[in-house]
Amino acid sequence: MASVTYTQPPPRRSPGRRFAAFLYRHPRVQLSLLLATPLGWLVIAYLGSLAVLFLAAFWRLDPFTADIVKDPGLQNFQTLLDNPVYREITIRTVKIAAAVTITDAILAFPIAYYMARVATPRVRNLLVVLILMPLWSSYLVKVYAWRVILQEDGILNWALGPFGLHGPGFGEIAMWLVFSYLWLPYMILPLYAGLERIPDSLLEASGDLGARAGRTFRTIVLPLALPAVVAGSIFTFSLTLGDFITPNLVSSVQFIGNVVYANVGVANNLPLAAAFATVPVLIMIAYLLLAKRLGAFESL
Amino acid sequence: METRSARIALRLATGFTLAFLYLPLAVIALYAFNQKRIQTWPISGLTLSWWQKAFHNPGVRDAVLRSVEAALGATLIAMVLGTLAALAVNRYRFFGRETISFLVILPIALPGIVTGMALNATFRTVFEPFGVSFGMFTIIVGHATFCIVVMYNNVLARLRRSAGSIEEASGDLGADTWQTFRYITLPLTKTALLAGGLLAFALSFDEVIVTTFTAGAVQTVPLWILQNLSRPNQLPIVNVVAVSLILLSAIPVYIASRIAQESGILRRR
CATH class of the missing domain: 1.10.3720.10 (MetI-like)
Known part of the structure; x- marks a missing residue:
């Protein structure tokens, strides 16, 4: 009886596949890549904006030049209360x-x-x-x-x-x-x-x-x-x-x-x-x- | 359990609430066919001419195009970012995992005026020095920020329901990772992506408050309506746009009810 041998094609070693294997072995890297953009967007673009806004609440407007003066103080909140x-x-x-x-x-x-x-x-x-x-x-x-x-x-x-x-x-x-x-x-x-x-x-x-x-x-x-x-x-x-x-x-x-x-x-x-x-x-x-x-x- | 009279009272109250919800929409629908230019009641006669005028109105056409452009851009960005975050949260246990759900919902949970102002101040200080002025780009960035949550929630819910063993x-x-994503993850989440995408599109298409802070000179449909409300001459056209928007909202409702059916809010028993 003739024996049949099945030969498997050798796995491709394309750069994409090598990178995928690297990611598989380094789940932390994969996680960082997944999270980098969404967190970068929300933390830097959004939370950053909110933080700037919160800081701005403590700035004041120069009454003569109408420029923003960035030394922190509570004068805005004083105005709101008074x-x-x-x-x-x-x-x-x-x-x-x-x-x-x-x-x-x-x-x-x-x-x-x-x-x-x-x-x-x-x-x-x-x-x-x-x-x-x-x-x-x-x-x-x-x-x-x-x-x-x-x-x-x-x-x-x-x-x-x-x-x-x-x-x-x-x-x-x-x-x-x-x-x-x-x-x-x-x-x-x-x-x-x-x-x-x-x-x-x-x-x-x-x-x-x-x-x-x-x-x-x-x-x-x-x-x-x-x-x-x-x-x-x-x-x-x-x-x-x-x-x-x-x-x-x-x-x-x-x-x-x-x-x-x-x-x-x-x-x-x-x-x-x-x-x-x-x-x-x-x-x-x-x-x-x-x-x-x-x-x-x-x-x- | 409920007595007969209680049932009748509940039915009447339900009818009353529904009437309250729909009468204003019906009134606008009638005015869209009003013959006269001024909006008095009772209306004197019906006409279709405003629909034709609205269709050929350059302001309306331009605003619709801008809105579609903004909504498409915002939806695409939100789709990518929301899906990435959902994949990370579904697959890994990591420090701060619980805060991500909170972080994505924040732009929509805070008053729109806060989000709008925050983005406005940042764009002014960060983008303008690079020569990026307020316009389509800033609208898309703003809308994408609050659209991420719908994509994230939809995709994450789907991933949680499907067995990780398939991957x-x-x-x-x-x-390899790419093939698994291409042939397994993507087909698995396809409908969730579509549903979330349509909801994000609808959310962006209708947004006013954040947009007023980020639009610059660009006019989206809600901004066009807002501006033309103070122009009595334009009100018949506004009526037509309003009714078209009411009719268009049936699309997200259909999608939302499909999602609700899947998640068990609507039951088919």
């Missing part, structure tokens, strides 16, 4: 962000509950898509739509007219309304996910032990849904806090963002802008730490 |  206008703007921003968060939590609860516990799977999937759709629609388009609705000759005043009523016009109420509209989907989705995770057996047990629907809701559903509400509130709160376009378009009052924007652009006072910009960042860091303690990060 | 098997069968 001037009642800045305090007022900060309080207004936080107040509206809080109002928006509460409004969205209240509006989101019934629909999220319906999706999680009542709707059939088909209806539920449809509702998720229906909520994602406005979430992905252009931000500016949504603000613009409200401008058209709220304006003097707009549809709202037309609808309220026969009842002798008048819409809120442009101002703080309009701002609250538009922000609540913009970020509502960001509250519904985590809340829906949170409510869906509550086991049916808990609610049944509560009923078996004699609790009425209202009591079950207060003592079982609400506490278990709280982390999800907090998770959603991270979006509603922080997105409102940093915005300056909506306040500009539907009101004439200022947010922290408006002052920052004006100081970067028109007034060209980067140090003051940077100092004021640290305010929402600090508020958000405090908020995130609180949210973490309430277990919100597991619900994101 | 090892490929190596055992004689494939």
Whole structure:
């Protein structure tokens, strides 16, 4: 019987293959090559930028030449504390962000509950898509739509007219309304996910032990849904806090963002802008730490 | 479990919330066919002429091209960087591994105005001495920075779900690192790359705040809208652009719901 020999082609020793073998033997080198560009980008370009911004908050503007003087000091923060206008703007921003968060939590609860516990799977999937759709629609388009609705000759005043009523016009109420509209989907989705995770057996047990629907809701559903509400509130709160376009378009009052924007652009006072910009960042860091303690990060 | 009346109340509240979400979009859609140039209600008649005018408007055309250019550039950069980071985090245990997820989410978690200002200040001090002024390049750099997170999350989720043994098997069968990437890793993550890429594209296409700080004289679609909102004459064209954007947002929604289906947010039971 003739024997058949199988000959393997000799492995190619191209430079690419040699380099691949080198990488295989040196996983640390491979890791460094993988991480070099993304980390270089994020650490050098982004964190570096943030660090420069943070430093700039301690610089000041020479009052005569309007040049930036780079000797560190706290004078910008002093200005922010002393001037009642800045305090007022900060309080207004936080107040509206809080109002928006509460409004969205209240509006989101019934629909999220319906999706999680009542709707059939088909209806539920449809509702998720229906909520994602406005979430992905252009931000500016949504603000613009409200401008058209709220304006003097707009549809709202037309609808309220026969009842002798008048819409809120442009101002703080309009701002609250538009922000609540913009970020509502960001509250519904985590809340829906949170409510869906509550086991049916808990609610049944509560009923078996004699609790009425209202009591079950207060003592079982609400506490278990709280982390999800907090998770959603991270979006509603922080997105409102940093915005300056909506306040500009539907009101004439200022947010922290408006002052920052004006100081970067028109007034060209980067140090003051940077100092004021640290305010929402600090508020958000405090908020995130609180949210973490309430277990919100597991619900994101 | 819920009583009958509670179910009815929930259904009504759900209907109310949906109406709240969709009525503003419907109003804009109607105005896009408004005969008159001024935006009063009720509208007097319907016309298609604004659509034709918007289509031939040079400002709109230019803004759309710029936006596509910026979104493509940002998506490509984010795709490469996000995938590299995801591969590193999935394959290796190293010091600071946990911080990477935090680092990539930071540009989108911080208020847009902070990211915008930080990049603005850096571009001014780092790029301008080299003769790179504000424009398409700085827009792409800014957008790529906050788009990395979508690519990273999508690719990492896919890598975690797929067995690492397939890549090892490929190596055992004689494939080198490049061949394994080309024939195993890439096909495995292809749909995640596509999905993440579309989401990144949508994110970039719609971004205003960071863009206002990095655009210079270049006008993307959101910046064009922002500028023309204060020009009453242009509002009919803005309406048409607005409705087109609402219709276009169905694409990322479709993709997002597909991803949600995979990750179990939507269930097919």
